Amino acid sequence: MIDVRNPEDGFAALRARIDALGEPVGGDRGEAGEPLTVGEWALLIEDIVEKPDDATGGIYNVATPEEDDREYDAIFVGGGAGGRFGAAYLRARGGRQLIVDAWPFLGGSCPHQACVPHHLFSECARELDLARHMQGRLWYPEFDESKASILGIVELFKKGRSLPHAVMNWQSKQQLDLEFILNAPATVIDEHTVEVEGRQFRARNLVLGTGARTAYPDISGIEQNGVFDFASLIEDLDYEPTSCVIIGGSKVALEYGSFFQATGCQTTILTRSPLLRTASLHHIDEDMRTYVIDMMVDRGIVIHEGVEPLEVLGDGRATGVRYRGSDGETVEIETDFVFVGTGERPNLKLYDALGLETDDRGFVVADSTMKTSSPSVRAIGDLLGSPMEMFKARKCGMAAARNIMGEHYEYDYSEYPDFFHTTYEVTWCGLTEAEARERYPNVIKLQMPPDDSDPESFPLPAAEGSMLYAFTRPILSGWFKLVIDADSRRILGAHHVGFGAKDAFQYIDYLIRRPEGWTIDDMAELSELFLNPEHFIQLSRLRAGKQQLVNL
């Protein structure tokens, strides 16, 4: 146990380990007795992750009773997205908090195995797609598939992931003044008590935020080498896959499948439900779905929907997958790389002492204040099920903190903007065209390419990130639709495939969900930054003059 609230001893002990590890990135070295810099944290985290058995023990950034003898308002079990944000909010409100995490960093799986690598891999997928499509044009050489290595990209991520981790630790200590214990698993004793390395901490409330992990389907051979999920891909991959079979049709399946295919690793997706028609994804516009899947197939991905995976073949190492096709026939497909993308479930073993109520899928049941069946225990983030997204985890954490600090605050996450990557960014919010037509008699849309155009000759939408596609093969440049109730003129939904529009959807979602709504006339008042990837503003203005709105 190293107490970094005591800079003389704590940081000196850590620095002794860090100094042996080499120079921090950019020479980012701190003074003796001062807190660790981002560069120093990164060296330390990397070393602990690589050599977990080297006994550093818990890294305690915990106020001693002389500094702060108030009871903890909350102990956050898990310092990922929800725990860290919840703790920061509670601390900012003047409460006392403690985060305990088994990993040597705050931020959780996102920067270690989930969102951050996904973004790096999806950026590689986009760049590989461009390199392949543009080969022989302009400065792009012939694309050398043998150089596009999944293993190499995973290794780049692993080599660099300690820096984002380090930022979270640095920020949590220096900027947010949080109390935390890292690199030490928590044992939950009861609804007020957590034990870490034999020391007990008591709090008015526990906030549980330890996330979820891939739920493997119960089929023979799935435990072999050569079968990966998004987390083990990063920790365990040690060879270059030559082909890939994906079991499942989740966002993760689409995202990683698109990445594998872009590297030249022939990818086949086996999914029970049709792609993008799973319960965990809502508001998928049918035209958007068509464009997304067409473009995946255009890139060579093979998709089998309505199939039943039966077995991963192999003798200790995966050599293929046997599945029942949609026609009932049994098929075997060879592969040296199986990727499981069937969704995630929480591991609740840590909470056995609490006897929490769960739903039929194994998620913790909590009310809109995050309260579980145990009144002083709140659960946040992926423990609660879909949507397993950062905004939900963080806002759950915030909601828990507000309630614990005495404010009644309810958080409803049933509606939200959403996105995933293929080689494109796919983003949407609000109603699909079909959903809108069910609820409103007079729905119009602004869409590009329009239904009555030939997308092979229609180079719009185009903007940041899609210009090279637009000028070489227009159909590749993207697709979008804005759905409008022509009677109230309110915007009901927005759907986009392309690049550079994602961040805008955070705001569009906010605006169209206001109780008073947001109309095409409101949107037309904005000042577009042209070429704007989502093109919505100018198209709204081009139609807003009309009393009787019609399609564009």
Added chain:
Amino acid sequence: MIDVRNPEDGFAALRARIDALGEPVGGDRGEAGEPLTVGEWALLIEDIVEKPDDATGGIYNVATPEEDDREYDAIFVGGGAGGRFGAAYLRARGGRQLIVDAWPFLGGSCPHQACVPHHLFSECARELDLARHMQGRLWYPEFDESKASILGIVELFKKGRSLPHAVMNWQSKQQLDLEFILNAPATVIDEHTVEVEGRQFRARNLVLGTGARTAYPDISGIEQNGVFDFASLIEDLDYEPTSCVIIGGSKVALEYGSFFQATGCQTTILTRSPLLRTASLHHIDEDMRTYVIDMMVDRGIVIHEGVEPLEVLGDGRATGVRYRGSDGETVEIETDFVFVGTGERPNLKLYDALGLETDDRGFVVADSTMKTSSPSVRAIGDLLGSPMEMFKARKCGMAAARNIMGEHYEYDYSEYPDFFHTTYEVTWCGLTEAEARERYPNVIKLQMPPDDSDPESFPLPAAEGSMLYAFTRPILSGWFKLVIDADSRRILGAHHVGFGAKDAFQYIDYLIRRPEGWTIDDMAELSELFLNPEHFIQLSRLRAGKQQLVNL
């Protein structure tokens, strides 16, 4: 003169020319007697642009008196951003309009010589920058500078620009039902009359929207071959530049300079005013400026501020530039390529008959209803001066249309979001930190990397488009700042350098300019699509718990 309101004759005549030109993109061919498809328009436009002397004459899509004998409410002289949007708005309101344009397409200079090529070139700059930075890593081969050809990229644009033009023609006819005459210059006879190919058209109002062109500084040798502006670069470049000297420090100078440098064409910028401190750009945050310029210099661009260009050297073809340095010494620099980026001015010769009032820089004077000194004449877009941006042109067109149709509508374009490209997307709105501190006693900011961090080790912001930088050299991954009045908690300004944040700024600008403002607490309620390139929402939430806001 070909009348395409008469499909039998008009389209047949055009199709006779088009059919000789080959197959439209994607086989996008229409039926005899039907309007032209996007693909057909593209072939026609390309042919007319390439062979302007082949006598097609004006392409008339004008209702005959049998179809519509109402007086025109407005004739739009120039069918660019402002004219086309203004005409569409007026038409949507039930008015009768006519657009006249000398080019064979609607949309103006934007898709022909300005925004669209700028976006293609800036995307190439970004991709070239990545290819160079990543060379030897992952699948990226050694970067072969000899293959990165400015001429080749310009030619790709020229070969493809007819398709976006064609979309504008197709949309204006099929979806917007506009009346227009293309490929025929207008002669303005008086404030109600325009003559085209000997035929006079009369309207209640004229709306002038013919834009601006590069104002060349009055220095010796500037008219030689080898001296270009953004328009002539596209029309006239016929060799591969080996080095570049840019005269001027406008947005165009930064954008094209970054592109030239990225291709390996060593670029020197000679600018009188310090970069990003010109009158035509406002609200440039000093930290943003520093990051942007540092990153340009990091890429090898040479910047000389406070200098006076004296002469373009050469004997009919530019061989160098002579300038007075900031120390008063005269310097000569060799180059085979001079690019003028000193800003634009309108050409008002066409309007001599109207005797319009202009300001001391040669721009037309108009009030907030776009009315000029001649009461039935309105002027829109770049004719009015800065900002010379699409949103302003389009909204001016809309404002003119609304007023002409009897609604009193004022348009004030003194505040707006703004952007430009280097190899990054640079976007901002609202107040800079310094401006905010002048007006408010208690200003805080959310910034990444923070002031007290080492940006070489700080891999945030990162998200779509910056992941490969973040994982190889963190300082390259971008920069941002959100400026907040700690007392009212209102967001005052936002500033970003990176990728994927641009479209969001359209909405942030709208929200923070609402009379009631938009607070950090409001922003914290949004649902971020993580990693979100602008990172603002989660950082707001990480601070919003605090009663006394402080920096993050």
